[in-house]
Amino acid sequence: MDEIFGIPAPLLFGQLLLGLINGAFYAMLSLGLAVIFGLLNIINFTHGAQFMMGAFAAWMLLNWVGLNYWVALILVPIIIGATGVLMEWLMIRRLYKLDHLYGLLLTFGIGLIVEGLFRNEFGSSGLPYQIPPQLSGAWDLGFMFLPVYRGWVVAFALVICLATWIVIEKTRLGAYLRAATENASLVQAFGINVPRMVTLTYGAGVGLAALAGVLAAPIYSVNPQMGSNLIIVVFAVVVIGGMGSILGSVITGFGLGVVEGLTKVFWPEASATVIFVIMAIVLLARPAGLFGRA
Amino acid sequence: MNLTRRGLVVAGAAAAAWPASFSGARAQAANTIKIGVLNDQSGTYRDLSGPGSTICVRQAIAELGSLGFNVEVVQADHQNRPDVGSTIARTWFDRDGVDAILDVPTSSVALAVAGIAREKNKVYLNSGAASSDLTGPACSPNTVHWTYDTWMLAKGTGGAMVRAGGDSWFFITADYAFGHALERDTANFVRAAGGRVLGSVRTPFPGTTDFSSYLVQAQSSRAKVIGLANAGADTINSIKQAAEFGLTRRGVKLAGLLVFITDVHSLGLQTAQGLVLTETFYWDLNDRTRALTQRVRANMPGNQPPTMVQAGCYSAALHYLKAVKEMGVAAAKASGADAVTRMKAMPTDDDAFGAGAIRPDGRKLHPAYLFEVKQPSESRGAWDYYKLLQTVTAEEAFRPLADGACPIVRG
Numbered sequence: 001m002d003e004i005f006g007i008p009a010p011l012l013f014g015q016l017l018l019g020l021i022n023g024a025f026y027a028m029l030s031l032g033l034a035v036i037f038g039l040l041n042i043i044n045f046t047h048g049a050q051f052m053m054g055a056f057a058a059w060m061l062l063n064w065v066g067l068n069y070w071v072a073l074i075l076v077p078i079i080i081g082a083t084g085v086l087m088e089w090l091m092i093r094r095l096y097k098l099d100h101l102y103g104l105l106l107t108f109g110i111g112l113i114v115e116g117l118f119r120n121e122f123g124s125s126g127l128p129y130q131i132p133p134q135l136s137g138a139w140d141l142g143f144m145f146l147p148v149y150r151g152w153v154v155a156f157a158l159v160i161c162l163a164t165w166i167v168i169e170k171t172r173l174g175a176y177l178r179a180a181t182e183n184a185s186l187v188q189a190f191g192i193n194v195p196r197m198v199t200l201t202y203g204a205g206v207g208l209a210a211l212a213g214v215l216a217a218p219i220y221s222v223n224p225q226m227g228s229n230l231i232i233v234v235f236a237v238v239v240i241g242g243m244g245s246i247l248g249s250v251i252t253g254f255g256l257g258v259v260e261g262l263t264k265v266f267w268p269e270a271s272a273t274v275i276f277v278i279m280a281i282v283l284l285a286r287p288a289g290l291f292g293r294a
Numbered sequence: 295m296n297l298t299r300r301g302l303v304v305a306g307a308a309a310a311a312w313p314a315s316f317s318g319a320r321a322q323a324a325n326t327i328k329i330g331v332l333n334d335q336s337g338t339y340r341d342l343s344g345p346g347s348t349i350c351v352r353q354a355i356a357e358l359g360s361l362g363f364n365v366e367v368v369q370a371d372h373q374n375r376p377d378v379g380s381t382i383a384r385t386w387f388d389r390d391g392v393d394a395i396l397d398v399p400t401s402s403v404a405l406a407v408a409g410i411a412r413e414k415n416k417v418y419l420n421s422g423a424a425s426s427d428l429t430g431p432a433c434s435p436n437t438v439h440w441t442y443d444t445w446m447l448a449k450g451t452g453g454a455m456v457r458a459g460g461d462s463w464f465f466i467t468a469d470y471a472f473g474h475a476l477e478r479d480t481a482n483f484v485r486a487a488g489g490r491v492l493g494s495v496r497t498p499f500p501g502t503t504d505f506s507s508y509l510v511q512a513q514s515s516r517a518k519v520i521g522l523a524n525a526g527a528d529t530i531n532s533i534k535q536a537a538e539f540g541l542t543r544r545g546v547k548l549a550g551l552l553v554f555i556t557d558v559h560s561l562g563l564q565t566a567q568g569l570v571l572t573e574t575f576y577w578d579l580n581d582r583t584r585a586l587t588q589r590v591r592a593n594m595p596g597n598q599p600p601t602m603v604q605a606g607c608y609s610a611a612l613h614y615l616k617a618v619k620e621m622g623v624a625a626a627k628a629s630g631a632d633a634v635t636r637m638k639a640m641p642t643d644d645d646a647f648g649a650g651a652i653r654p655d656g657r658k659l660h661p662a663y664l665f666e667v668k669q670p671s672e673s674r675g676a677w678d679y680y681k682l683l684q685t686v687t688a689e690e691a692f693r694p695l696a697d698g699a700c701p702i703v704r705g
Contacts, residue, residue: 124340128562272498
């Protein structure tokens with residue numbers, strides 16, 4: 001059998017693909033963070049809790065209302081995004097003029113509270129959520145079995161990332177947003193309601209986290225801790241990509257997923273650490289991140 | 295001036311009253327047994343131990359009625375971190391006058407607390423942790439390991455899988471004391487039964503959510519059985535993702551070496567059906583377990599029936615307080631080792647585990663049960679999850695005394 005670095009080639013290809021799948025989650029979550037940081041200058045530490053809320057909302061829609069996965073895919077980002085709008089309107093907007101640290105502390109605190117409330121209500125073991133019947137089963141790729149659902153996650157995440165990038169970089173709305181980040185009062189002078197735009201941007205970033213939560217529900221245990229496990233890694237991804245860089249966070253998300261996947265083969269014990277080692281190196285060599293502007 | 299004088303009077307009265315109330319409190323403390331329930335209140339093991347364990351301890355106290363002394367219960371969250379657990383244990387023993395620590399899931403924390411309980415000569419009744427080292431190299435005259443251990447799980451589930459033809463294994467192991475012990479004990483059984491271990495992979499704990507990479511590695515080893523030497527959310531994610539990758543459909547068997555009923559509840563019967571597992575307590579096992587469940591369930595979080603860890607806390611508290619009553623509060627408080635010795639001298643009997651005993655190395659003995667998770671069509675209602683495959687007697691279920699390498703019984 002063909003071997004690469006002592007690892008059978010089929011196994012290696014399989015791991016690359018799995019890395020890409022995990023990278024899809026990193027990319028979607030870091031995308032939301034990058035959008036929020038880029039336009040609001042808020043380090044949104046509630047992101048993990050919002051991801052978790054997305055998964056729980058999908059579960060609630062199914063078990064309490066009887067609405068399936070496909071409906072959840074549309075409804076959940078809107079519902080959880082609306083909670084984000086409310087949160088921005090009630091609390092976060094009071095912190096824009098202060099140091100980053102205040103926004104970080106507020107969102108981190110809210111994240112802990114939300115996680116605690118869900119733990120009290122639903123316990124810590126998690127809830128079952130089945131893969132939708134249309135996406136169950138697996139493809140035989142020769143070198144591995146690829147569950148249809150994982151393929152769907154990668155494709156869907158790529159489309160969402162691309163769409164977000166197009167909206168921000170190529171449309172008039174995106175141009176307003178980018179202009180408002182540079183000079184909010186000037187944009188306001190042109191008759192654009194900047195505060196409302198910022199509120200809706202936060203809602204959209206939260207909606208992205210919730211959407212990732214719906215995608216994750218059939219794969220991971222739907223439990224209150226699911227977000228906090230992921231969020232630290234995702235922050236490292238954002239830092240490596242460059243805070244606020246949209247394209248950077250997407251490429252880094254997928255790239256680090258692959259690096260982590262390979263680590264799981266060559267040195268499994270280090271797979272939880274490798275991303276942070278890369279982060280340290282990037283911060284030393286390029287403090288603004290790989291795609292950031294210094 | 296007037297105010298100051300009144301203030302002086304009050305202060306004087308307080309000073310006069312203080313020594314009296316202080317000595318009153320001391321007398322009170324001398325006649326009080328203080329039990330500390332130390333476990334995971336906020337993480338992955340919360341549902342299987344957590345507040346439910348404290349509720350089961352309180353249930354035991356309530357059932358004993360008037361003991362002639364007071365019993366106080368405190369609880370704390372060790373966050374599955376040995377440093378946090380050690381600090382709480384020291385504070386409890388040194389400052390708060392705790393006499394016995396109960397539960398302590400997470401083997402790394404459990405081993406750390408065992409050392410402290412021995413150093414301070416207090417009582418340590420472990421229900422939540424799995425590592426068989428607690429009655430092996432790390433055994434102590436102050437420790438009783440109550441509910442289950444890795445050797446028992448390895449023999450129960452591992453033995454059953456090998457008997458059913460699963461003679462080649464690959465382990466997915468949580469990279470800490472518990473996972474290592476469970477993998478070691480199971481691998482020994484597999485090899486002793488003529489099976490082979492084809493490989494293993496150590497997954498970072500905590501913090502691993504995606505097991506697909508490890509499952510694909512396991513699959514490419516062509517092992518017939520994938521042994522899951524992990525617990526809680528790790529096991530749930532492993533089983534869920536193994537089903538997703540169609541491993542079970544293609545004939546690979548999963549051995550969930552430590553699966554609690556709360557994990558099955560989380561997986562749902564659709565995913566968990568057919569899983570073989572070993573427990574020492576199941577709420578619907580017999581009339582006594584059903585009676586206990588009925589008494590305690592209304593107070594449990596989410597009205598869930600107790601897990602074997604929580605039932606173990608009930609049973610351990612019950613037996614400890616009976617021993618204290620026999621030997622007297624003063625003697626029990628003076629020496630934790632003496633209290634444990636008394637506990638070992640008395641036979642145990644309760645609704646959770648039936649009749650049993652505690653061995654000189656601190657191993658609590660009772661039967662273990664091999665269960666299979668029901669199919670959704672077989673389940674008659676909420677939490678009706680297991681069917682009994684086999685009962686293993688107490689003598690067979692646990693590691694023989696001579697094989698444990700426990701220093702306190704060798705001499």
